[in-house]
Amino acid sequence: MPLSQTSSLLAIYPHITSRDRLLLQLLDDHRVLTTGQIHRMLFSARRTCQLRLAELAALGLLERFRFSRGGGGSQPWHWTLGHHGHRFQAAAHQRPEPTARASNQTVQRLSANPHLAHLVLTNEFFVRLAGYARRHDDARLDRWWSEQVTTKQYRTITADGHGLWTANGVTVGFFLEADTGSEPLGRLVAKLDRYAKLIRRGGPRYPVLFWLGSQQREEHLHRLLHGQHTTVGVATAIHASEPADAVWLARGATGRVPLAGLPSDHGQPVADNPNYDDHGVFVL
Missing domain, CATH: 3.40.1350 (Trna Endonuclease; Chain: A, domain 1)
Known part of the structure; x- marks a missing residue:
């Protein structure tokens, strides 16, 4: 059953797996992924992926949208953080907690972005x-x-x-x-x-x-x-x-x-980034 916009994040924790946390981080970093992209990165079976994404959406951790195709049919579902997903990531990275209105605006602006x-x-x-x-x-x-x-x-x-x-x-x-x-x-x-x-x-x-x-x-x-x-x-x-x-x-x-x-010269190391490990590496 979907949780309310003001539900405690603690009530969601028993439902969040390590794979879910990785997905939330990916969406926090990269804003949007399609069902097929998430499947190829994190799941073996497409149906399992679809069911889990629906469950995360019911928990308010994810939001989804899609558009119609010019020749008929629909584009794939595009997934992004829902309000509770934004709240969870804000808590994980010690950022101010977003309001429901701010989270909703983020999704709307992303979906209408001409560079999507x-x-x-x-x-x-x-x-x-x-x-x-x-x-x-x-x-x-x-x-x-x-x-x-x-x-x-x-x-x-x-x-x-x-x-x-x-x-x-x-x-x-x-x-x-x-x-x-x-x-x-x-x-x-x-x-x-x-x-x-x-x-x-x-x-x-x-x-x-x-x-x-x-x-x-x-x-x-x-x-x-x-x-x-x-x-x-x-x-x-x-x-x-x-x-x-x-x-x-x-x-x-x-x-x-x-x-x-391809030839590659790493030069000087870049500055530390809090979203990555001690070596500046993000590992899937």
Whole structure:
């Protein structure tokens, strides 16, 4: 039975599992995930995932929304923190407790955000890496930072996300630029100036990954990159590919390599972040 907006969080605790807490943290960090994304990261059976999400929604820990598709049918459910989820995370991180009105406004603004599709796409990239790591013992998503955390840590850049990926004992860092096709490619190339500035300041020399919607757009971007003089490493792949696999085409290269095969220089460590462990690593 759904709890009231003013129910004590203590009454919910017996219903919250360690997996639930991880999901609440993921949604606190990354704002929204679809049913399929949550399933691939945290559950083995899709039906079990669907039932558990419904239970968490009944407890007020989660909220969900979805829109109709242009050609008929509906988009997948999008999940975000409900009021009690916001309260729980605020208590966990010693933040002021939100009001029910504030929590409701957060959900409404997220659902109506014109950049929602871009946010879901960005999260999809990291979800695929996390899902790959679940299936391969020698792979691990060590860090998944949102645009907000990445900007706070590095200041100079405005990447869509930042991560550390380990495969076969090799750890690489990267910055992600998830492309929905709404921006001219020239504007994407212009973003490299900010990454070059970060390198000049002594920051990490991580490759910038352009994740593109089509092979045609990828080819066009490489034509624009040809002859560009920059200290920034660039690699491209398309949305249909598995980002952990040998799908990355570096600027000027003729063959594709896996994500762990891209050159990466970690530079100076970033500042501590309270949402991650003592090593600055978020582990699924």
